[in-house]
Amino acid sequence: MNLKNIFGKKGAKTIKNGIWREHPISSATLGICSALAISNKVENAIAMSAGVIFVLVLTSVIISSMRKLIPGRVRIIIYMITIAAGVTIVDLVLMAYFPTISEAMGPYVPLIITNCIIMGRAEAFFIQNPPQHSILDALANGLAYAYTLLVIAIFREIFAFGTLLGVKVTPANWVDWVVLAAPAGAFFVIGIFLWITRTVAGIEPPGKG
Amino acid sequence: MAENSLLSIFFTALLIQNVALFYLLGMCPFIALSRSMKTAIGMGAAVIFVVGLTSSANWVMYQLLDMTGALILQYIVFIIVIAACVQLVEMIMERFFPALQASFGIFLPLITVNCIVLFISLKVTTVDGLSYIQALVYSLSAAAGFWLAMLLVAAIYEKLNLIGNVPKGLQGPGIIMIITGIMALSFMGFSGMV
Numbered sequence: 522m523n524l525k526n527i528f529g530k531k532g533a534k535t536i537k538n539g540i541w542r543e544h545p546i547s548s549a550t551l552g553i554c555s556a557l558a559i560s561n562k563v564e565n566a567i568a569m570s571a572g573v574i575f576v577l578v579l580t581s582v583i584i585s586s587m588r589k590l591i592p593g594r595v596r597i598i599i600y601m602i603t604i605a606a607g608v609t610i611v612d613l614v615l616m617a618y619f620p621t622i623s624e625a626m627g628p629y630v631p632l633i634i635t636n637c638i639i640m641g642r643a644e645a646f647f648i649q650n651p652p653q654h655s656i657l658d659a660l661a662n663g664l665a666y667a668y669t670l671l672v673i674a675i676f677r678e679i680f681a682f683g684t685l686l687g688v689k690v691t692p693a694n695w696v697d698w699v700v701l702a703a704p705a706g707a708f709f710v711i712g713i714f715l716w717i718t719r720t721v722a723g724i725e726p727p728g729k730g
Numbered sequence: 731m732a733e734n735s736l737l738s739i740f741f742t743a744l745l746i747q748n749v750a751l752f753y754l755l756g757m758c759p760f761i762a763l764s765r766s767m768k769t770a771i772g773m774g775a776a777v778i779f780v781v782g783l784t785s786s787a788n789w790v791m792y793q794l795l796d797m798t799g800a801l802i803l804q805y806i807v808f809i810i811v812i813a814a815c816v817q818l819v820e821m822i823m824e825r826f827f828p829a830l831q832a833s834f835g836i837f838l839p840l841i842t843v844n845c846i847v848l849f850i851s852l853k854v855t856t857v858d859g860l861s862y863i864q865a866l867v868y869s870l871s872a873a874a875g876f877w878l879a880m881l882l883v884a885a886i887y888e889k890l891n892l893i894g895n896v897p898k899g900l901q902g903p904g905i906i907m908i909i910t911g912i913m914a915l916s917f918m919g920f921s922g923m924v
Contacts, residue, residue, distance in 0.1 A: 553761065554845050557754040598813055605806040612805070628852050631805050635845040637758045703918065704754050708911030712904050720899030 555636055556670055557707040559629050563686050566674035568615065568622045570667035572630065576607035577639055577659040584647040585655035591648070600643045601634070608633045638666055673710055677701050736867050739860075743871040746921055749846045750879040751914040756846035760880055760910070761903045770884035774877030778870060780841050784815045785851045785869035789862060792855035808851050816841055846876055879917075883909050 559569045583603050584591070591599050612630045615623040623630065633639070642662055647655045678684060681701035683691035700706045749755050756777075763769045788808050795801050820838045823831040841847060850872050854865035886909050890896060896905050 553757040554755050557757065598810070601809045601813055602806055605809045609802065609805050613802075628849060628857055631852055632755070632845045632849055634805060634809055635848050700915070703914075704752055705911045705914035705918065707754060708907045708914055712900070712907030712911060715904040715907060716897070716900045719904065720897075 553711065555629060555632060556666070556673065557704070557711055559626060560670055560674040560707060560710075561677045561681060561702050562625070563671070563674045563678050564622060565625055566670045568619065568626065569629070569633075570663070570670050572608075572611040572615070572633055573636060573638070573666055574660070574663035575611060576604060576633055577642065577663045578656060579607040580604055580639055580643055581647045581655035581659035582652055584643050585650055585652045588648050596644075596648060600640055604639050605634050638662060669714070673714060677706065677710055681706065734864065736864065739864055739868050740871045741923060743868050744875040744878070745917065746923060748875040748879055748917055749849065749872050750876050751910065751917045753849065755849050756844050756876055759844055760883070761906050764880055764884040764887055764906050767881065767884050767888060770880045774880055776838055776841060777844065777846070777876055778873040780816060780819065780838070781847055781850055781869050781873040782866065783819065784812045784847055785854055785865060786862075787811050787815060788851035789854060789865045804856070808848060812847055812851070846873070879910075879913060882913055
């Protein structure tokens, strides 16, 4: 494929694919762990998304600009080190400026390292494409991750705690759905989310067996 | 039972705070492999083995980093140790146990990016600060808990597939999430056991 001829088209396609058609969570079911674990409060979801987008963009720039220098055999280790370095930065920034969020997210911040979205994009896209496309891809995938996390978090926070970003939004006689705050609720919400998005986007169910 | 006795650590990690159902971790392989009992068994065994190995190695690494005051490098070191261990296990198995390699070797590379491996390493060092024996018991029972959860969900999914009236959009990951949710609800019944 000649990238120079279709520069604009390719860029647009990259974004569209990342945000909707090949949505990382609903289509490929990647990065679900953090989407489940951190999505019961909107502020945690925002912090998590910001962290993931930052690490994704950083990784895309580093990996795609070094893609010709990285030997194929050790590429996985190189992704890991790049991602781990990015996550260390995120962790330290959160600890310094947002101690309460850092406290609430606890060990889930370092687990950004093993968020499959970042590894997946590095292997599928960054290693083969120049930096300008890789950044677009990173942003598109990061945004797709962020809006999914936000939708789930808004739903869970309103129904489970009756609040939105800590402000009470439900009527006074509202009974909290405690189950949504618990881990089990996360599974139900994301299961229904997958159901809706996969039906709307017309993604074929995986083959049996 | 005493707060930090080995038995209470065992039950907490295996049932009450199950890594898959309480901490919601390891979901990528969970979804991909809960589709059949056979792959679930293979992956579970590989996870238990690798987790035992890496969390012991990382426990030692953590003490070294702590002594030298280089804790800022913790994440990078942990992930390299995990990647190296997995690579090593793969090579040893290929050389000496080809039969074993054929049965669960394909799951090994996946484990490097499995969040529960990194999570357990972090949990026994930074978060809980356990002693070596406690860390080993915690790691093995947490990994066994992951195996247990995956097996239960895979069994239900296989049965459900035989009936086969799951709505189209819900097939695959969707229904696995719902099954896991119900499983998580029932595991909540274990809380307060220790």
